[in-house]
Amino acid sequence: MHAPPLFVTGTDTDIGKTRYSLALLRELQQGGRAVAAMKPVASGCVATPLGLRNADATQLRRQAGLAVPYAWVNPYAFAPPIAPHLAAAQQGQQIVLTVLIDAYRQLSQQASQVVIEGVGGWRVPFNQREGQPELVRAVGAEVILVVGLKLGCINHALLTAEAISRDGCRLRGWVANRCEPGFASGGVIDTLCQHLAAPLLGIMPYWQSLD
Numbered sequence: 001m002h003a004p005p006l007f008v009t010g011t012d013t014d015i016g017k018t019r020y021s022l023a024l025l026r027e028l029q030q031g032g033r034a035v036a037a038m039k040p041v042a043s044g045c046v047a048t049p050l051g052l053r054n055a056d057a058t059q060l061r062r063q064a065g066l067a068v069p070y071a072w073v074n075p076y077a078f079a080p081p082i083a084p085h086l087a088a089a090q091q092g093q094q095i096v097l098t099v100l101i102d103a104y105r106q107l108s109q110q111a112s113q114v115v116i117e118g119v120g121g122w123r124v125p126f127n128q129r130e131g132q133p134e135l136v137r138a139v140g141a142e143v144i145l146v147v148g149l150k151l152g153c154i155n156h157a158l159l160t161a162e163a164i165s166r167d168g169c170r171l172r173g174w175v176a177n178r179c180e181p182g183f184a185s186g187g188v189i190d191t192l193c194q195h196l197a198a199p200l201l202g203i204m205p206y207w208q209s210l211d
Helices: 017-030 055-064 084-090 097-108 132-139 153-166 186-195
Strands: 006-010 035-038 046-048 051-053 113-121 142-148 170-177 200-204
Touching: 006 017, 006 132, 017 035, 017 055, 017 113, 017 142, 017 170, 017 200, 035 055, 035 097, 051 055, 055 113, 097 113, 097 132, 113 132, 142 153, 153 170, 153 186, 170 186, 186 200
Parallel strands: 006 113, 006 142, 035 113, 142 170, 170 200
Antiparallel strands: 046 051
8 A cells, every 4th residue: 555655845955854864764674664765856966877876866776675777766866966957957958857856756666656856945846846745745754844943944834834835735744853952942943842733753853964
């Protein structure tokens, strides 16, 4: 039986999305679920004999453990470490939403659930007309928001949650990530619990390498 895909977004870039996505994959696997992983669009990729590869997508693919083509996991890989629509333009390309949807459908045939890690924050565009909300709606995904606990995160989290709702997507829950050592986060977590309609799914301890 297939479960809705889970789309992991964040309040910013380098905020812990990959780390949480890997943990989520492990949790689902420990529950007996066959899972697939996807990083639809990635920039900052490195050249290999097999083509451009993204470190986050490679980790996700390895954790999922499915023998699927890399292009299903990461259909669009770009070398420049900039916003993907800008990286695509530099390469004379355009990110096409249907390509991402087709790759998701291939993965969904191999597993009972797919974990999809977004790029940057929620509103980072894919092209002039489409972005992550359109992909989430097209595949029927539920959204999990990773909140990096640091100065300004209350505003970032509440605005992102509001945007997710306005875009017609469901926020399944949120995760607090202690991304800055020594940051007094107790009151921040309590505030977010009071103001976010979705439940707190967990708190990640500080880890030097985030994404």
